[in-house]
Amino acid sequence: MNKNINSIEKPFKIESYRDEVLNTASIDMEWIPYRGKYLHSKTQIFAAAFCTNWGERIVLHISQYQKTNESINSEKALIEDILFYFNQFPLTFGWYTTGVAIGKYDPRKKVFQVKGRDSDFFILHQRCLFHRIESPFEIGYNGKYITLKKGSKNKHIDLIKVFEKQVIKDYVLDGRYRTTSLDSVSSAILEISKYEGMDAGTTNILQKSTKLQKKYVKRDAELIMMLAQYRNCIVLRLMKIFSHYAKMDYYVVCHTSVSNWYSNKYEKMIERGDCTLSYTPYYSLEKKEIGGGHHTRSQRGLFVNTLVYELDAKGMYPTIVINNNLSFDTLNCICCKNTPSAYLDTETIKVINDNLMEQKIDRQVSNYWTCRKRKGALCMILEEVLTDREKYLRLIKEEKSKPCPNNLLLEEFHNCQMGAKLFANSGFGLFANKYFKFSNYKVAECITGEGRRIHKQMETLASREPFNFDIVFGFTDSIFFKIKEANCQNPEQTINQFIKQCKDKLGITLEIKNVFKNSIFYGINNRFVGVLDKENDRIIIKGLDGLAESNPLWIKKWVYEIIKQIITKPDSRFEIIPKLLDDAVFDLVNNACSSKNSIAEELSYSQKLRMHPTEYVSSNRTGKVGRLMNKDKGEVIQWYETKNIDKETSENYSTSAPDPENVNLDHYIDRLFEKLKRTLEITGFDVQEIKPEISRKILTMINSKSLS
Ligand SMILES: [Zn+2]
Structure with a gap:
């Protein structure tokens, strides 16, 4: 067998021995592009590359096999080599390696349409079948994806599945990439793009020289490994934390969404008897429209040399869930139907009904209550996860107070607290998701309704004596205000007093998020521009189209x-x-x-x-x-x-x-x-x-x- 290894060029330093990437390689392949449904006659694999966690690059090209032996089919020899390397790694990473294009007949337009793209593994699998080589893959349920055969000793992570998760894209990587193409993600995250900006989807790299084709495929493999190792493997480490909280296999977590994690967790809790559905037989409800968060009409104007304070309620929704024991297994339970102390605040019911009317949703609510006898499943999860988070925040404090803090430990604690926070914050929104197994619009309605009530009351407190704040804008869990001249002697003290009142009366923890020196408010929800006080003219811009x-x-x-x-x-x-x-x-x-x-x-x-x-x-x-x-x-x-x-x-x-x-x-x-x-x-x-x-x-x- 021919084993040409091109590992001379090492333009980027790629090296990590963390558990998440130990003994791994990324893989990428190139094949002749084709349109429509896959057919053996339409394509051929012509290049492949691996990049290991220690930075070794292995580049294979069909031309290498043409030289050595004219009589054998060169693609077959190339594929045998690809598999030789592939099988050596207990874990491999890819980018869109597991997808399958879905062909459907559209009876309305009377055409056969293909949606999506075939992935590296699908092509490799098909070419194996074509050459009668044993394929390590099998097509999954419904023919929608392709995976390693069941029982395979090796593992694979399709990193696009990890980077396309909202929790990673928006909350860990700040929404920096717009699409999940390898080029778009790596340009945004690594600031390195595909080789010479070529895209096999649009430019035909087959027309380029063999040397360029090799560089192209090598670069893709490098990008994939660099994304796996990005910031000390932060993304994969978070997946491990989520898998711990979801009680779900790490590789499954990588390839599924947060609704799968939570439903898996709930099912395990029900199985073990940690919670029961016996008292809430109608726990799963068809989706219905519900009201949203509360907004205060924004002022319109330019404020110069006028401090505008932005305060944020910390973890408002998890707090609401815990304080009210809201969950699919506690809401409107049979056992507490006649227990007035179990009823939700009448003010909240009123707020929900007012909002339903405002939104012209033809429905009214008479009463909601939550169980007084058993703790709800979501509350149990939130308490566990948030207690964990407190622990890590404490550990961070302790470590930082040492004369020589250990940076590796600090990083580990930081990731753990972030993972806990992200997991806790993604739980309550699922009840409004119609594909969620425990979907329940009533639970969602109680959570947002309670949020609206608290937000309204927070604003009432702010605008009254002794604070008399001039509210500029407010939405969901934050409030923007100016302090009136007469009250300006000691703004810090006044604000701290306000924060304390909100804690005592409303049970929420407010924090000062920003203080703006100059600002523009547009009279439109969530649109403003501000320059921060005491922060070197740092500018914050929200919602400017x-x-x-x-x-x-x-x-x-x-x-x-x-x-x-x-x-x-x-x-x-x-x-x-x-x-x-x-x-x-x-x-x-x-x-x-x-x-x-x-x-x-x-x-x-x-x-x-x-x-x-x-x-x-x-x-x-x-x-x-x-x-x-x-x-x-x-x-x-x-x-x-x-x-x-x-x-x-x-x-x-x-x-x-x-x-x-x-x-x-x-x-x-x-x-x-x-x-x-x-x-x-x-x-x-x-x-x-x-x-x-x-x-x-x-x-x-x-x-x-x-x-x-
Ligand atoms: Zn009950």
Whole structure:
């Protein structure tokens, strides 16, 4: 057998001997791309790469096998080698290695449609069948995925399954990646992209040289191993913590969602008799619409040199669950039906009903109660997990107080407390999830209803004597307020007094999250901009649609720059902003539009496909572009606004970067103004006056450009 190992180049340092990655390798393969359903005749594997936890790279390419023996089928020899290496590792990692494309006949459109993509293991499995080599894989339940054969001594983790979990994506990695393609995740997390930005899905890497193909496949394997090892394997370590709390196999946890973890845990508790369903026979309820969290209408205005305090209720929902014993096995139990002390606060029932009416949901609630005899399953879990978390927070404190704190221990404690917090916070939301086995809209309604009541009462407390705070905005579990002049002598003390009252009267723990020196509030829920007091002009921006990822880079860049200047130097805004707007236009005409490359970089709109492109109505632009670009659900499409009708789309936009003369400059300027309009109005600018001035300047700029 031929064992060519290309491990000379070591551009990135990859090395970790932590348990989670010990004796492991990542694997990636390349095959000839094809459309539609898999057929043996459509494709062939031509390259594969492994990257071990200690950083050794193994790259295999079909050309290596053509040289050694002309008579044998070179793909077969390549596959035998891939399996030789693959089988040596007790654990391997991949990226989208376990998926299978699903083909379905659409009777409405009378076409056979394929959704999703076939993965590395599916292709390897099929090629094994084709060459009559024993395959280590088998197709799973419903033909929807492919795994290692049952009883296999080796394990595999498809890392896309881990990185696509909301708890990891949003709460651990701060929503930094937009799609879960390997390129998008590694660019965002590792700041390293695929080899020379090539994507086997769009560029045909087969047309490249063998050397480049090898580098390409090697890079993918490297990225996968680096993601597994990212920040000392934090993501896999969290999976281990979740598997401990869920009482579920670690590898299963990696490939399933939080609703599976909780239902597994509940089932185990019921089995063991830790909780019972005997008193709540109707524990599983069909989903119904319920009210949401509480919002206070936001003020609208620019506040300069006026401290705005943002206070946050710490773990409000878990606290509500524990204080009220809310769970599927305690709500409206048979045993406490006639026990008035078991009833939920009448104020909460009123709040729920008011909200149902406001939301025009045709339903009213008369009474809710929770068991006084038994502790609910969710409460037991939360108490266990949160007690654990307290323990780790204490250990962190102790360790930090030592003369030479052990950083490895600190990191371990920190991960444990974070894992506990994340696990606790993902439990209560599941009751509103219709696919959850213990789905129960009534439990969800009680939790949010109780949250609304507490939030309303917190605001009432804040606005009354002795505090008289001026509430700027509030939602769900946070409150923003200014302290009125007369009360300003000792703000810290006043706020601490308020925090204490909330603890005593409402049972919630408030914390000061931010103190803003200058801020803009938009009169719209959860949209504000603020610069922090005493924190080096750090800016916090929430909910500004001009900064949404779908916007062209040029727009995001200038919206940010202009807002930053207004909020950090509000007093000179009337001098600075008109100049900045000129700079923005100059940048558009002279930099962004200087070449096709810069246009591609700065002026593309993008959108993530929420459905398969064929599922959009035919006039919908996203669907149309998706079909033209041959993209799938979850992938990102791009387009550019053009002056001329585009040949491909038959409208004023194109899917590839247009020539500089064909860029619709007016459109981009209009869009920038649209995104800035509210901010400019609130901060005292006359948009009607600035806008024509800018348009005039563009014309002069373009004319002078064409003259030169
Ligand atoms: Zn009861």
